[in-house]
Amino acid sequence: MSGTSASLPQPPSLLDHIRPQALSLPESGIVEVMNYGRQREGMIPLWAGEGDLPTPSFISEAATRSLAAGETFYTWQRGIPELRAAIARYMSRLYGQAEDPERFFVTGSGMQAIQIALALTLSAGEEILIPSPSWPNAAAAAEVIGARPVYVPFSFDEVQGFWLDLDRLESAVTPRTRVIFINTPANPTGFVASHEALRGVLDIARRHGLWIVADEIYGRFYYEAGEAGRAPSFHDVMEPEDRILFVQTFSKNWAMTGWRLGWIEADPSLGAVLENLIQYSTSGVAAFIQRAGVAALERGESFVAHQIERARRGRDIVAAGLATSNRVHFAPPPGAFYMFFGVEGESDTRALALKLVDEAAIGLAPGTAFGPGGESYIRLCFARGEGQIGEATDRLVRWLQR
Numbered sequence: 001m002s003g004t005s006a007s008l009p010q011p012p013s014l015l016d017h018i019r020p021q022a023l024s025l026p027e028s029g030i031v032e033v034m035n036y037g038r039q040r041e042g043m044i045p046l047w048a049g050e051g052d053l054p055t056p057s058f059i060s061e062a063a064t065r066s067l068a069a070g071e072t073f074y075t076w077q078r079g080i081p082e083l084r085a086a087i088a089r090y091m092s093r094l095y096g097q098a099e100d101p102e103r104f105f106v107t108g109s110g111m112q113a114i115q116i117a118l119a120l121t122l123s124a125g126e127e128i129l130i131p132s133p134s135w136p137n138a139a140a141a142a143e144v145i146g147a148r149p150v151y152v153p154f155s156f157d158e159v160q161g162f163w164l165d166l167d168r169l170e171s172a173v174t175p176r177t178r179v180i181f182i183n184t185p186a187n188p189t190g191f192v193a194s195h196e197a198l199r200g201v202l203d204i205a206r207r208h209g210l211w212i213v214a215d216e217i218y219g220r221f222y223y224e225a226g227e228a229g230r231a232p233s234f235h236d237v238m239e240p241e242d243r244i245l246f247v248q249t250f251s252k253n254w255a256m257t258g259w260r261l262g263w264i265e266a267d268p269s270l271g272a273v274l275e276n277l278i279q280y281s282t283s284g285v286a287a288f289i290q291r292a293g294v295a296a297l298e299r300g301e302s303f304v305a306h307q308i309e310r311a312r313r314g315r316d317i318v319a320a321g322l323a324t325s326n327r328v329h330f331a332p333p334p335g336a337f338y339m340f341f342g343v344e345g346e347s348d349t350r351a352l353a354l355k356l357v358d359e360a361a362i363g364l365a366p367g368t369a370f371g372p373g374g375e376s377y378i379r380l381c382f383a384r385g386e387g388q389i390g391e392a393t394d395r396l397v398r399w400l401q402r
Contacts (some may be wrong), residue, residue: 029369062295079106110249133374161331190333314382
């Protein structure tokens with residue numbers, strides 16, 4: 001009987017009947033390491049792209065007041081007028097240009113902003129250019145649509161750090177190319193595009209009739225900012241007719257990673273289409289979350305400054321520690337809040353990340369999670385307090401010196 005039952009045909013797997021684009025999406029290499037180490041006693045977790053500070057109370061209290069007032073119904077698809085106006089005022093202060101609230105569309109996270117931007121500009125079989133190593137989610141969002149990410153390798157040296165070769169970028173353009181995705185300041189590399197580089201990317205887009213999706217979510221985390229208080233932006237070099245969509249989030253500046261709140265900035269002529277794309281995905285962001293966003297923008301500037309200064313000190317502590325080891329190659333990043341570095345003799349950074357969990361009780365993200373060019377690097381998030389960053393750096397340096 002056992003032999004007979006074993007020979008019976010097996011029913012087809014449900015996985016055989018889903019879209020190949022969904023099945024082929026890569027599992028997150030960051031989540032793998034997090035799951036491996038998150039319950040270890042004494043672990044210092046520097047694997048995720050967030051700091052250690054909770055959302056400030058004045059932001060949370062705005063959401064609480066909204067809930068107490070009964071704001072639990074359907075709301076504006078584009079975002080409540082108060083939040084869109086607050087975003088416009090914030091952007092005007094930051095970029096020194098009058099901003100129209102009609103340019104801003106509230107989304108359920110920066111990730112959803114990227115998904116909507118790509119749904120607006122990409123079709124199945126078309127291509128998007130992405131400088132790499134890069135945060136993997138933009139490429140995955142393109143793949144879900146059926147589009148193809150084309151990776152353009154960053155160049156690197158220990159003087160300049162990571163930089164974008166514009167000739168290499170343009171040589172990657174094909175008749176199928178529709179979008180250039182530019183993240184600056186960049187995760188995980190810390191790359192920051194200069195005004196000259198931004199003009200170069202814009203010239204390429206203009207010559208070939210391409211869209212630019214500009215991910216400038218780390219724009220405030222720029223350590224050479226001076227009085228500007230921000231990194232160079234496409235806002236500084238674009239013309240009104242340029243095809244640029246900006247994606248933004250509340251996650252980094254205001255310690256709101258868990259709130260899932262972001263926005264798209266686009267020409268108002270695209271408003272009806274963007275509103276439809278929001279309608280047919282989430283039907284808008286909860287009003288109480290949007291009230292929290294208003295409070296963040298209107299009252300959060302000192303907190304943002306505090307976050308940036310903490311990250312700056314964290315960067316300096318990690319850089320000083322790594323500089324004591326002759327096994328590490330890196331350049332202090334000018335922006336974002338990650339140190340992306342290679343370790344001599346450790347070519348398998350997935351294995352290295354798991355080893356550091358076991359042997360040093362620090363959690364870092366393997367470079368294999370960030371696409372072509374990242375394989376020999378590992379990422380450390382330094383958006384933490386000096387005590388924790390100092391201890392993590394000491395552990396890492398001791399491990400390197402073994």
